[in-house]
Amino acid sequence: MSTSKTTVPFSRDSLDQVLKRRFFFAPAFEIYGGVSGLYDYGPPGCAFQANVIDTWRKHFILEExxxxxxxxxxxxxxxxxxxxxxxxxxxxxxxxxxxxEIFRADHLVEEVLESRLKGDKEARGIAAEVKEEDEDKKKRKKKVKEIKAVKLPDSEVAEYENILAQIDGFSGPQLGELITKYNITNPSTGGPLELPVEFNLMFETAIGPSGQLKGYLRPETAQGQFLNFNKLLEFNNEKMPFASASIGKSFRNEISPRAGLLRVREFLMAEIEHFVDPDDKSHAKFDVVKDVKLKFLPKDVQEAGQTELIEKTIGEAVASGMVDNKTLGYFIARIYQFLIKIGVDSNRLRFRQHMSNEMAHYAADCWDAELQTSYGWVECVGCADRSAYDLSVHAARTNEKLIVRQPLPEPVTVEKYEIDIAKKKFGPKFRKDAGAVEKWLLARTQCELEDLAKELADSGKITFKVDAIPEQIELDTDFVKIAKVTRTEHIREYTPNVIEPSFGIGRIIYSIFEHQFWARPEDEARSVLSLPPLVAPTKVLLVPLSSNPELQPVVKKVSAVLKKELIPFKIDDSSASIGKRYARNDELGTPFGITIDFESVKDNSITLRERDSTKQVRGSIEDIVRAIKEITYEDSTWSEGTAKLTPFETQSTE
Amino acid sequence: MSTSKTTVPFSRDSLDQVLKRRFFFAPAFEIYGGVSGLYDYGPPGCAFQANVIDTWRKHFILEExxxxxxxxxxxxxxxxxxxxxxxxxxxxxxxxxxxxEIFRADHLVEEVLESRLKGDKEARGIAAEVKEEDEDKKKRKKKVKEIKAVKLPDSEVAEYENILAQIDGFSGPQLGELITKYNITNPSTGGPLELPVEFNLMFETAIGPSGQLKGYLRPETAQGQFLNFNKLLEFNNEKMPFASASIGKSFRNEISPRAGLLRVREFLMAEIEHFVDPDDKSHAKFDVVKDVKLKFLPKDVQEAGQTELIEKTIGEAVASGMVDNKTLGYFIARIYQFLIKIGVDSNRLRFRQHMSNEMAHYAADCWDAELQTSYGWVECVGCADRSAYDLSVHAARTNEKLIVRQPLPEPVTVEKYEIDIAKKKFGPKFRKDAGAVEKWLLARTQCELEDLAKELADSGKITFKVDAIPEQIELDTDFVKIAKVTRTEHIREYTPNVIEPSFGIGRIIYSIFEHQFWARPEDEARSVLSLPPLVAPTKVLLVPLSSNPELQPVVKKVSAVLKKELIPFKIDDSSASIGKRYARNDELGTPFGITIDFESVKDNSITLRERDSTKQVRGSIEDIVRAIKEITYEDSTWSEGTAKLTPFETQSTE
Structure with a gap:
């Protein structure tokens, strides 16, 4: 970001006003009083979102x-x-x-401790150090309304700081202990709070007219991808590794959402499930990204209560073992490249590793891309190595194999347990359940077979439960035999591991708004949203100098060329001054303006204005539209794209 | 459709097998046994859907x-x-x-009467007339499993036919009467049924942790657009008419869905709300479409128990008053053009008008685009003039004005009721409710004010209820005065009417599958899905003649050119024969194949194959890719696009 953009301090209030005034978004059901955590995207928000998704599709789905x-x-x-x-x-x-009142426990602890630390600083007379960000936080968070200047013991300050660095890692009972230990109460009344209880965040509903099939709105798009694994593998001609992807809405019934677009109950996700051989997590294209430099916040730093970032290349991060494997590393780098492309400020992007107590037990490693906003660092993309967890649990529950079968380069001799079923006897014994019992037996792992073999040898029978069959099942050696045998195998069977990059599109969009919003130093009331041309809702504003009908043929001609090139544009032929019309579109993030004047009628030349610098160049309709196309879709800079055009400075329209 | 495509009779079973084998779609949660009415789209289905949506966006949103x-x-x-x-x-x-068992009443009546009519025909020895379509129906509908050859009285045959022509127009009690009168029972057991009861089709859930805010999954995308009307009008610089549009999932908890993709519980919709002056429903671009010829089934024909179609231009249909107005007519024609563009067979598309007893009381007119499939005629697009209903009811409920204010060309003198509120007294009397009471009073229509004025004059007070205030409210002339006054007005206020074209994308997609699926007469096992290149999931299959590494550089070169031109393609370098590889892609609807052979290595020439005709031409990489681009995206026919290329027939690869 150029210096001029940061001259005027960022104001969240101004940004919110602009986003609402220009209908980037609005609270849903506002004329009914609204519902917290639900927002509608208006035309520019919707177009920005569509462009981000389109870029995501090309960057990930088409590219890979x-x-x-x-x-x-x-x-x-x-x-x-x-x-x-x-x-x-x-x-x-x-x-x-x-x-x-109902509070989300971790947020409450975080805010109360933060406000006490702030009060402590004030009491110690170091209030001047308080960052702008904190000022802004005070405004947002209505729970803690007042900061009291109370000095804390030095040891307690250190404890608070340590807790805050690990706030994402506490369990409910641990949060309860903190609430008791530090006497955290209802911030507005000082009244006591119940100990934390769990609240499931899924929206529940009933499917079908009888109301008996309980269902939920999905909390993520991933499960649909896992359940279709066999069909996807077949569609991919059985080739590994491969990835599926899905873009769609997911739902979380947040306890008390109040961070605007950052914490919502219905949100757009884009998720990738990359299926990979657990014995080989290399990636064919890792070398392409290995020199990408990133800022990391690894778990050991956090667990030591610290927050400083480590800068290194993804190649170094994987080589040192900090990032678990190359496939995970490849996606981390690709996530970085995507975020930068759509307008994230690289100085406000870090990759934070999940701490051991925060990460699911099955996960091999997990990193969040976090974006810095006035609400603090916000998790916007997760990138986890989920090992074989998801496929394994669904396979175990349904007794369907979710595996890869791969010809071995040469046959191997293995010792393994095999189960031998007296099928003919199953029908008469189990009737309609025969198939389910068989399927259950055939789905057992080597480990489970070893146990069952022992049980059968020891007691002459095995007993077990099959889901959906109420009775315990008992089988003796007339029905089933389990033995360790030596086999020559030509096929290797394995459950793939899953690397899962998961994007919260709404959070990314809001963070970009913050990263790209600024006010012109010469007039603070004039704010600008510097969205990259590639993702800006509209690319060009067409501005006839006056409403004189003589200009109309040129307006039509330029419109026709833009339409043919599929460049989204708007015409503003209102009577407002040119400066006012541009100011409105600076707020809408429109990167280019075309002015049509009386010279244009004579020689078909038009003026092109760039939003951020307000620089202008002049040229023929064809040359100007070509420049717009190159800068918007073909990665050219303004200087490159307009190199052959004439600078235009005589007639300032600002 | 050419004759060769219809030589082999259509088989729904074959189509279903292809769609599932190629993973266009699959029952959701299949490894868990599935949930009826829920389906997942696999990669080709998902890509086809994305292309249909992209075309919809360009055809409607960008164009208008x-x-x-x-x-x-x-x-x-x-x-x-x-x-x-x-x-x-x-x-x-x-x-x-x-x-x-639970049956949907109208479907049950329809099926039972249809099966009786069929039994009657058999008994009368006219079974030969039975259409193929009916054969297929028998297979699908598991409710009526057996057709009994029983002759009916002639009068009853006529009654049945009359009922079936109007089946969409009956109320629940009317269906109950039919069930009683014609002794309709459970088709599988012959057991008696309860009279029809209403079942609300919305999925219910609770929002927030207290569970007190009841909510539903939207049954359509329209409400969000209506509620944002004021913001949209402002965004459009107060200009009328204008349209909003929305693409997204909606939900219907169907009673007993069993028509595959045609009747699902979660579906993608694309909806337009075109807001128009009720006094002027002309359309600026009506003349562009006025000569489009369409097939209509108007209400009077249906009400007479008939089904024959009337063919005329949309210009004639509006002029004769059959279609209510030009804006409605414009959209009907545009819907037609869109459907043809994405692959609907124009011979199997009709516009059916809603009958008087079927249409909502407020609607001015309503036409459904229906597509003929093996399930009969299916409603795929609705196009209704909903008058001012939606904006009016939300305005009345929320006391927010949802209107247009338009400067009058010259001032007019009007007599009108005006209300005068003693604001200062409201605060002390109503406290926190003061605003709501005021808002309610100010939102009254002229008609309501006339009644209130009378009440006030007669009894010296008015009494009324305001939503969200429990008590009845009573005001006397100290608080409020209502009088008829004469005013000169410069502004006209009106509630816009809404024309609503509403698309069920999944139903359209399935109908296109049926319309474009056929088998090659020379080998019925080889089926083809003739999706138009514009919307086909993948445009090109790249086929190296053999796995010889010599061919690889050409494969890479062609890939690079296709990638640069953003043409979606797949490479199939498997060891299957070229014929087999093409057969697979015929089923996937891939319109073009490129063969790379040893000549290609020498001179960079490649062969292009067209899916439907299996015609081939030869040319340079650049010329072939240009032809693909022109045919796919620039509306050229095969002959136009390949005019300059050399026919290639010596070496048959089929």
Whole structure:
């Protein structure tokens, strides 16, 4: 960002006003009083979002030949029970029994401790050090309304800082302990709070007229991709590795959303599931990105209560073992490149590693791309190595194999347990359940077979439960035999591991608004949204100098050329001054303006204005449109794209 | 469609097999046993859908400069109560109390009467007349499993035919009467059914942690557009007429979905709300479409129990008053053009007008674009003139004005009721409710003010209820005065009418599959999906003649050119024969194949194959790719696009 852009301090209020005035977004159901956590995108927000998605599709799906799918949002209970969401997709909430208020526990602890630290600084007379960001936080967070200048013991300051550095890693009971230990109460009344209880964040509904099939709105798009694994692998001609991808809405019933577009109950996600051989997590294109330099916040730094960033290349990060493997590293670098392309400020982007107590037990490694905003650092993209967890749990629950079968380069001799089923006896014994029992037995892992073999040898029978069959099942050696045998195998079977880059599009969009919003130093009321041309909602504003009908043929001609080149544009032939018309479009993030004047009628020349610098050049309609096309879609800079055009400075229109 | 395409009779079974084998779509949660009415789109289905949406966006949104918005699916109860969905968005269902089976009443009546008519024909020995379509129906509909050859009285045959022609127009009690009168029972058991009861089709959920805010998944995208009307009008610089548009998922909790992709519980919609002056429903571009010829099924024909189509131009249809107005007519013609562009067979497309008893009381006129499939004629696009209904009900409920204010060309003198409020007294009397009471009073229509004026004059006070205030409100002349006054007005205020074209994308997609699926007469096992190049999932299959590494440089070169031109392609370098590789891609709807052989290595020439005709031409890489681009994106035919290339027939690869 050039110096001029940061001369005027950032104001979230101004940004919010611009975004609402220009209808980038608005609270949903506003004329009904609104519903917190639900927002509608107006025309410029919707177009910006569509362009971000289009760029995402090209950057990831087309570039890597991913298999895009579109799966349903309605999801039956059983699927999300298996995935772990029914039990674990929850936040901890504290109730104030007296007022009925409900707080999200981790946010409450964070805010109260932060406000006490701030009060401590004031009391120590170091208030001047308080950052602008904190000023802004005070405004947003209505829970803690007043900062009291109270000095804390030095040891407590250190404890608070340590807790805040790890705030994402605490369990509900741990949060309860902190609330008790530090006497955290309802910030507005000082009244006591109940201990944290879990609240599942999924929206529940009933599918079908009988109301008996319980379902949820999906909390992520991933499960649909996992469940279709076999079909995807077949579609890919059984080739590994490969990735599927999905773009669509997901839902979280947030406890108390109040951070605008950053914490919403319905949001657009773009998710990739890259399926990879667990024994080979290299990536064919890793070398292409290995020199990309990134800022990391690894787990050991956080666990030491620190926050300073480590800058190194992704090649170094993988080589040192800090990032677990090359495929994970490849995606981290590609995420970085995507974010920069659509307008993220690289100075306000870091990759934070999940701490051990924060990461799911099955995950091999996990990094979040976090963007710095006036709300602090915000998780916008997750990139996790989920190992074989997802495919394994669904396979175990459904007894369907979700595996890859690969011819071995040469046969190998293995010792393994094999199960031998007396199929003919199953029908008479189990009737309609025969198939399910067989399927269950055949789906057992080597480990489980070893246990069953022992049970069969010891007691002459095995007993087990099959889902959907109420009774315990008992089989003796007449029905089943399990033995360790030596086999020559030509095929290797394995459950792929999954690397999952997962994008919260709305959060990225809001962060870009903050990163690219500034006010012109010569007039602070004139703000600009410097969205990159590639993703800007509209690329060109067409401005006839006056409403004189003589100019109309040129307006039509320019429109026709822009339409033919598929460049989105708007005409503003209102009676407002040219300066006012441009000012409006600076707020809309429109990167280019074309002025049509009386010279244009004579010689078909027009003026092109660049939004950020307000520089202007003059040229023929064809040359100007070519320059716009090159800068917008072909990666040229303004200087490159306009090198052959004439600078135009005589007639300032600002 | 050429004759060769219809030589082999259409088979829905073959189509279903191809669509599933090639993963166009699959039942969602299949490894969990599936959930009826929920489907996932695999890679080719997802790409086809994305291309249809892209074409829709260009054909409607860009062409007409519509304002696209993206509103939430979660919708609070109050909004859908006002819109009428809570009370009326329902189907009628009949329960068999003995077996617990649930039937959708209108579908049940339709199927039972149809099967009786068929049995009657068999009994009369005219079974030969039975159409192929009916054969297919028998297979699908599992409710009526057996057709009994029973002759009906002639009068009853006539009654049945008359009922079936109007089947979409019956209310629940009317369906109940039919069930009783014609003794319709559970088709599988013959057991009695309960009378039809209403079942609301919205999925219900609770928003927020307290569970107190009841909400639904939206049944359509329209409400979000209506609620944002004021913001959209402002964004459009107050200019009328204008349209908003939205693309997104909607939900219907179908009673018993079993028509595959045609009746699903979660579906993609694309909806336009065109806001227009009720006194002027002309359309600036009507003349552009006036000569488009369409097939109509108007209401009077249906009400007479008939089904023959009337063919005329949209210009004639509007002039004769059959279609209510030019804006409605314009959109009907544009819908036709869109559907043809993406692959609908014009011979299997009709516009059916809603009958009087079928249409909402407020609607001025309504036409459905129906596509003929093996399931019969299917409603795929609705196009309704909804008058001022939606904006009026939301304005009345929220007391927010949703109107247009337009300067009058010259001032007019009007007599009107005006209300005068003693604001100062409202605060003390109503406290926090003062604003709501004022707002309610100011939102009254002229008609309502006339009544209130009378009440005030007669009794010296008015009493009324304001939503969200529990008590009845009473005001006397100290608080409010209402009088008829004469004013000179410079501004006209009106509530716009809404013309609403509403597209069910999934139904359109499935109908196109049926319209474009055929088998090669020379080998019925080889089926082809003739998707238009513009919307086909992949445009080109790249086929090296053999796996000889010598061919690789040419494959790379062609890939690079296709990538640069953004033409989606796939490489198939498997060891299958060229014929097999093309056969697979015929099923995927890939319109072009490029063969790379040893000549290519020498002179850079390649062969281009067209899917439907299997014609081939030869030329340089650049010329071939240019031909593909022209045919796919620039409306050229095969003959036009390949005019300069050399026919290639010596070496048959089929």
């Amino acid at each position: 030949d991913m298999l895009e799918v579109d799966c349903t949002m309605l999801t039956p209970h059983e699927v999300l029970k298996t995935s772990g969401h029914v039990d674990k997709f929850a936040d901890w909430m504290c109730k104030d029994l007296k007022t009925g | 400069d519509m304002l696209e918005v993206d509103c939430t699916m979660l919708t609070p109860h109050e909004v859908l109560k006002t819109s009428g969905h809570v009370d009326k968005f329902a189907d009628w269902m009949c329960k068999d109390l003995k077996t617990g």
